[in-house]
Amino acid sequence: xxxIRIIPRLDIKGxxxxxxxxxxxxxxxxxxxxxxxxxYNDGADELIFMDAVASLYxxxxxxxxxxxxxxxxxxxxxxxxxxxxxxxxxHILRSGADKIAINTxxxxxxxxxxxxxxxxxxxxxxxxxxxxxxSHNRWEVYTDNGRERTGMDVVEWVQRAVSLGAGEVLLTxxxxxxxxxxFDLDLIQQVSSSVSVPVIASGGMGKPDDFISAVLQGKxxxxxxxxxxxxxxxxxxxxxNECLSKxxxxxxxxx
Amino acid sequence: xxxKISILxxxxxxxxxxxxxxxxxxxxxxVIHDSTKICKASKLVIPxxxxxxxxxxxxxxxxxxxxxxxxxxxxxxxxxxCVGMQMLFDYSQEFGTNSGLGIINGCVIEIPRLTxxxxxxxxxxxxxxxxxxxxxxxxxxxxxxxxxxxxxPSVYFVHSFVCHPSNHSVRLADFLYGGxxxxxxxxxxxxxxxxxxxxxxxxxxxxxLNRFILI
Numbered sequence: 001x002x003x004i005r006i007i008p009r010l011d012i013k014g015x016x017x018x019x020x021x022x023x024x025x026x027x028x029x030x031x032x033x034x035x036x037x038x039x040y041n042d043g044a045d046e047l048i049f050m051d052a053v054a055s056l057y058x059x060x061x062x063x064x065x066x067x068x069x070x071x072x073x074x075x076x077x078x079x080x081x082x083x084x085x086x087x088x089x090x091h092i093l094r095s096g097a098d099k100i101a102i103n104t105x106x107x108x109x110x111x112x113x114x115x116x117x118x119x120x121x122x123x124x125x126x127x128x129x130x131x132x133x134x135s136h137n138r139w140e141v142y143t144d145n146g147r148e149r150t151g152m153d154v155v156e157w158v159q160r161a162v163s164l165g166a167g168e169v170l171l172t173x174x175x176x177x178x179x180x181x182x183f184d185l186d187l188i189q190q191v192s193s194s195v196s197v198p199v200i201a202s203g204g205m206g207k208p209d210d211f212i213s214a215v216l217q218g219k220x221x222x223x224x225x226x227x228x229x230x231x232x233x234x235x236x237x238x239x240x241n242e243c244l245s246k247x248x249x250x251x252x253x254x255x
Numbered sequence: 256x257x258x259k260i261s262i263l264x265x266x267x268x269x270x271x272x273x274x275x276x277x278x279x280x281x282x283x284x285x286v287i288h289d290s291t292k293i294c295k296a297s298k299l300v301i302p303x304x305x306x307x308x309x310x311x312x313x314x315x316x317x318x319x320x321x322x323x324x325x326x327x328x329x330x331x332x333x334x335x336x337c338v339g340m341q342m343l344f345d346y347s348q349e350f351g352t353n354s355g356l357g358i359i360n361g362c363v364i365e366i367p368r369l370t371x372x373x374x375x376x377x378x379x380x381x382x383x384x385x386x387x388x389x390x391x392x393x394x395x396x397x398x399x400x401x402x403x404x405x406x407x408p409s410v411y412f413v414h415s416f417v418c419h420p421s422n423h424s425v426r427l428a429d430f431l432y433g434g435x436x437x438x439x440x441x442x443x444x445x446x447x448x449x450x451x452x453x454x455x456x457x458x459x460x461x462x463x464l465n466r467f468i469l470i
Binding site: 005168 | 269271272275276279304305306368375376377378379381382383384385406407409411413414415432433452454455456457458460461
């Protein structure tokens with residue numbers, strides 16, 4: 001069994017770290033850089049930054065922030081939100097990101113996945129998928145932060161994205177995001193059993209045990225969380241300790 | 256005494272993080288874009304992200320391959336990271352067979368698709384994994400991993416291919432993935448190379464880079 005990764009997700013609006021509920025309704029939490037450094041020092045395995053208002057500006061605006069954070073944070077950084085072209089991808093990777101997460105643009109232009117994978121490597125190309133339950137064991141792909149339907153089946157889309165070159169899947173449950181009701185375990189399990197690239201589960205973490213379920217039942221390789229950390233309901237130490245007590249492998253970390 | 260670190264930029268990968276990590280450790284850092292500057296370096300670092308084929312093609316097209324071999328033969332400290340390690344070998348099987356620099360005997364092949372239990376392996380190998388001592392090296396004294404023996408040192412890997420040195424004695428550290436032991440780092444005289452990314456491995460990674468700076 002491999003070490004499971006603990007990955008805080010930071011949604012950014014302009015200069016602020018924000019948090020939404022069910023992917024709409026935003027609240028300002030504070031300074032992104034300070035939070036990023038804190039999570040790094042607390043033992044986060046990676047960090048994900050999403051530009052929450054990229055669609056307003058037509059592009060990802062996080063390069064300056066990432067450049068600043070990458071000065072003092074030495075763990076992998078993934079950036080998403082509004083990445084539409086290979087130039088956007090290059091710009092963000094050069095600013096200090098290791099991976100880019102693409103959702104909307106990949107659906108309207110799937111060749112972008114192959115282009116990024118070819119130029120920068122599959123490991124840098126994370127396909128970000130928002131999934132909403134439509135019936136038992138079936139989920140629909142959404143875009144634009146959970147606002148737009150696509151009519152596509154999540155499992156089919158994920159398999160296609162991986163065959164095009166995506167090296168990792170960031171899977172977010174639209175239903176569970178920001179609710180702290182736990183992850184959609186069936187969703188995670190369906191997706192992770194349908195591809196052989198790593199899957200990061202996102203959306204719904206409320207208590208440490210949710211993390212355990214996402215891995216043991218959902219078979220996620222990594223788990224991402226926002227609400228519980230930003231609102232200080234849990235710390236990364238709490239999550240790590242829960243994993244250790246339940247026999248889940250996580251990297252050994254001493255602050 | 257901390258000397259100057261020269262990082263090779265052959266235009267393909269993001270080297271900002273490597274630069275920052277060395278700077279953070281207090282090193283003076285210069286970036287080399289030009290093959291003629293390679294042999295002027297006192298400590299050379301070759302990063303590498305993406306594909307072996309892409310990187311080696313770029314290195315060759317800029318005439319950097321000859322200069323890297325010349326540098327290595329001058330016996331000065333050398334550090335290769337990820338694809339920067341893979342390129343040292345005879346050849347890689349990524350996207351067809353592509354020849355490497357041939358500085359270290361051996362090849363680069365795909366991570367096995369099945370775990371030791373016959374389950375499907377996640378590929379790429381993305382995440383933190385522990386460095387373990389090899390079957391031939393009894394300790395890490397006087398190496399860049401000195402002091403890490405008792406701490407289960409976890410470092411960050413992201414790759415689909417691994418190096419297989421022909422000579423086991425160059426293996427400096429291994430890792431286990433899917434229960435299968437593979438090469439995490441090598442050392443051969445002045446040449447040190449890591450499959451993992453020290454610049455993405457938090458405090459342990461910075462420790463390793465710091466020891467390279469102090470050679």
